[in-house]
Amino acid sequence: MRVCFHGTDEEITRICERPVLALLGPRRTQRVVAFELSDVSITTDPYGTLYRLTADLTEVHREEGGE
Template sequence: MKIRFYGTDEEITRLCERPVLALLGPRHTQPVLAFELVNVRITTDPYGSLFRLAADLTEVEGSNRD
């Protein structure tokens, strides 16, 4: 799965410092899944005010799938 985040330098830095992301399903109907960021690419937008982080997500083994 591919994912993109847009944010300031500080926001992207905070995101990159986290090795694992947890995603919740809608209205808690799906279990919490943990993903690791892989192939991270960071670029600036044409206006230079925001940065874009693009990455592939791989599911972390052992995440809750009940």
């Protein structure tokens, strides 16, 4: 899945620093899903105040059992 995040330098930096993002489902009954970012691209608006991060999200599947 390809997504875009728009934000300030600080907000985009926070997203990039995390190897895994957790996204909540639209309803309280849905689970939290973890995603890894890949193929990241960052662009800026002509005035340099906002940034746009585009990336592919890949769902992280937790290993069951094995300790």
